[in-house]
Amino acid sequence: MNKVKIRTVKRAIRGDQQAFSQLVLGQADYLTRTGHLYLSRDVDVQDAISETTLIALHSISQLQKPALFRTWLTRILIRQCYRRYSEQAHEVCDLADLPEMPTNLANVSVDEKLDLLGGLKRLNDGYRQVLLMFYYNGLSIHEISDLIGMPENTVKSHLKRGKSQLKTWLGGDYFEK
Known part of the structure; x- marks a missing residue:
């Protein structure tokens, strides 16, 4: 992670919501691709990303290594995807929704x-x-x-x-x- 992004992460850790927003928006495509690895429906992926964003916003002050922001955010997303995946494990799979x-x-x-x-x-x-x-x-x-x-x-x-x-x-x- 470059120095500019690390500074932005540090600002977000200190409570700068604009810095946090900038960081999350910069990861939007990556989060969407990662979400689709675990969930097939777009609506579920977007829900997982939204929940991830809220959790990250509330807990970013606990991030101890700013250079690991992306890894930290990805772990939150994966947990949210698994939660949704387990909730929907009993649903019938629609062929149009396959990844x-x-x-x-x-x-x-x-x-x-x-x-x-x-x-x-x-x-x-x-x-x-x-x-x-x-x-x-x-x-x-x-x-x-x-x-x-x-x-x-x-x-x-x-x-x-x-x-x-x-x-x-x-x-x-x-x-x-």
Whole structure:
């Protein structure tokens, strides 16, 4: 994070709401993309972002390392997405609301994509989160490690185990590059 942004974060920590607004607006596209990794409906993503913004506004004074603002904000968003995801786990999935697949899956049939999304839903939260961040958001292992506070080797293990479970359940190599 550059010095100007760190100064803006420090101003926001001291209670400057305009600085906070500037920071959150600067992260809007990133928050929306990240929200879509966890939630399929736009309205749910926007609700999660709104709740994230309110929580962040009320608790920014507790942020101890201004350079980690984006990571801190992302963690709040992920918690909000998981909360909404668990509330809606019983709902029937509408095909029109499915998230866009990564470009390396462009040649995969619709049935295989549906199988993949069903398989991802069956994974435990840790494996699913890492797979989504790596394949859908294009984050590196190091970035995922920093973002969720998990050692890099654990991220690698989650990727390997999650892919292995998907291959076992689906019988295909959907994530092979």
